[in-house]
Amino acid sequence: METSRRQFLKQTGQFALGVAAGAGVTGLIGCAPAAPAAAQAPKFPWTYAKLDSVTVAEKGYAGYYKGACMYGTFSAIVGALADKVGAPFSTFPIDMMKYGKGGVYDLGTLCGALNGASAAISLVADTTIAEKLIDELFAWYSSEALPDYKPQTPKYDIVASVSNSPLCHVSVTTWCNKSGFKAFSAQRAERCAWLAASVAKYTVDLLNNQADNTFKRVHTTPADVTTCLSCHGQKGSVENVHVVDATSCTLCHVDLSKHPVPIK
Ligand code: HEC
Numbered sequence: 001m002e003t004s005r006r007q008f009l010k011q012t013g014q015f016a017l018g019v020a021a022g023a024g025v026t027g028l029i030g031c032a033p034a035a036p037a038a039a040q041a042p043k044f045p046w047t048y049a050k051l052d053s054v055t056v057a058e059k060g061y062a063g064y065y066k067g068a069c070m071y072g073t074f075s076a077i078v079g080a081l082a083d084k085v086g087a088p089f090s091t092f093p094i095d096m097m098k099y100g101k102g103g104v105y106d107l108g109t110l111c112g113a114l115n116g117a118s119a120a121i122s123l124v125a126d127t128t129i130a131e132k133l134i135d136e137l138f139a140w141y142s143s144e145a146l147p148d149y150k151p152q153t154p155k156y157d158i159v160a161s162v163s164n165s166p167l168c169h170v171s172v173t174t175w176c177n178k179s180g181f182k183a184f185s186a187q188r189a190e191r192c193a194w195l196a197a198s199v200a201k202y203t204v205d206l207l208n209n210q211a212d213n214t215f216k217r218v219h220t221t222p223a224d225v226t227t228c229l230s231c232h233g234q235k236g237s238v239e240n241v242h243v244v245d246a247t248s249c250t251l252c253h254v255d256l257s258k259h260p261v262p263i264k
């Protein structure tokens with residue numbers, strides 16, 4: 001106690017001396033944590049630099065086994081940006097993204113791979129651009145057979161499935177039914193690792209296209225969604241569904257035989 005207190009006083013003294021001398025470099029050594037005055041958050045959004053999507057996919061696969069799905073995609077993209085440009089990306093506390101695993105701490109809600117990718121997009125794009133890219137990402141995720149990226153050193157071979165939904169539970173269970181593997185199996189984990197790789201790769205393609213001004217939405221809103229929202233969405237006759245874009249309505253609303261009005 002006494003020693004550390006004396007050491008502290010000594011260091012503080014050195015700090016004061018260094019500042020007083022106007023040449024604080026040597027005096028400041030050992031006092032580094034006491035200098036936050038100049039610290040300023042970098043301007044938002046942080047500047048994206050084009051990445052190699054296959055490198056990022058491999059990082060996504062490895063990242064999954066370190067911190068699960070959300071960490072997988074986010075650490076792949078932001079880690080690759082840190083490797084390429086350094087700060088501010090190298091300063092991001094990437095570990096916070098572990099919360100997204102299994103649809104937020106295994107609650108089965110939003111797919112963590114999508115959540116991590118959306119966070120990464122939102123770090124490097126203003127909200128208008130981010131929304132545009134994320135809409136395409138979700139539409140792609142829900143309509144394509146995934147995973148569509150096979151890592152260089154996989155543990156198992158993995159079949160692909162179409163989720164029709166951005167939800168962890170729906171995506172995983174659809175895959176389990178198709179593959180025959182259980183939801184807590186090593187094969188299911190491997191599938192989600194491939195999925196983190198696939199989502200990270202597609203996200204980088206989107207960000208690269210945006211950087212080149214060649215982004216075009218290719219996966220569109222399904223017709224059922226557009227129809228439902230014409231009445232239930234914004235400015236519709238009912239307007240009780242707070243959704244502007246979605247991947248499906250009829251995935252859950254399977255029986256519309258008692259729907260009060262005819263649906264064209
Ligand atoms: C032409 C307008 C219109 C369209 C299109 C439409 N709805 Fe409806 N929907 C209504 C109205 C009106 C009600 C009754 C609202 C009320 O009672 O408050 C309703 C009620 C519902 C209900 C609650 C009653 C029930 O049947 O369980 C659900 C669920 C629903 N709609 C889902 C859908 C879905 C899914 C679609 C797209 C496939 C859709 N609706 C398309 C007008 C529409």
Ligand code: HEC
Pocket residue numbers: 225228229232240241243246248249250251252253
């Ligand atoms: C992930 C599953 C899921 C999806 C996808 C989904 N819903 Fe629902 N929806 C529900 C659940 C659960 C409820 C609440 C229980 C109920 O009323 O069925 C609900 C309620 C509703 C209701 C009110 C029903 C009532 O009883 O009044 C409407 C209208 C509705 N949804 C429309 C839509 C539309 C339009 C879409 C597409 C944009 C959509 N839903 C997509 C699960 C879903």
